[in-house]
Amino acid sequence: MEKKKLSTTFKLLRALGFNYSEEEYGDVSLGRVVWQFFHNIRQKHRQNMMDWAILEPFAPRKLRPRLMRKMGCHVGEGCFIGDHVRIDQGHADMITLEDGVSVASGTRLLCHQRDFKDYFVGSDYNKLGYIVKPIVLKKGCLVGMESFVMPGVTIGEGAIVGAGSLVTKDIPAWTIAAGRPAKVLKEIPRRDSEV
Incomplete structure (x- = not known):
């Protein structure tokens, strides 16, 4: 099997400690890496703002949903976001929270x-590609x-996911998982049915 010759940019990135694979990322430019570096700092700052204690009275229903929108997430009205919730910053635009969703403290949303x-x-391992799904x-x-919500998962309307869960598959509407x-x-x- 013939080895592919690395571009000068990739050699430079590897020398700086970045382990990008050309198969996965294509021909990455140094300018793109620099842009991504500063973009990540900005996103991390927004992520950290979600946990500022001084803003706690406003944070779960006002500040955190607004910051998630600024990070690129699609967040509906009346959502509750607990403290230390972490999102996949590089794929924030692939995360959708419809109206009235509650995400409790410490949850991870990974795309x-x-x-x-x-x-x-x-x-x-470093040459493996990624699964990227909303x-x-x-x-x-x-x-x-x-809890951890993994790529490609849809949690149905009114569903409840218990604390500490690892959600790898869709959860149907109006169920407890x-x-x-x-x-x-x-x-x-249903409320009108007998238990």
Whole structure:
């Protein structure tokens, strides 16, 4: 198998400690890396503002949703965002929270992860590509504290995800799910039905 010759830019980036793969990122320019560097600092500053204690009375329903919008997320009206919620800053535009969504403290919303389908003994982890897919939290759903929502997941309307869950697959509307990985435990009954 013939080795591909690295461009001068990639050699420079590798010398500076960046481990980009040309297969994954294409021909990355130094200018693009510099732009991304400053963009990441700005996004990180916004992320940190979400946890400023002095703003706590306004933060969950006013400040944090507004900052998430500024970071690129699609956030509806009346959303509650707990403290220390972290989003995938590089793919913030792929995160949608519809009206009335609640995301409890410490939750992570991740739109990318390594793709392990071509990972075998002797493979180089750093050369694996990524799975990049959007996350959609439907109207009125709740994601419990310290949960992880992984790429490509849709959490249905009114669904509840228990604290500490790892959500790797879609959660249907009006259900309660929990666990690692999260599984549906119960359907939420209609008010007029007998329990």
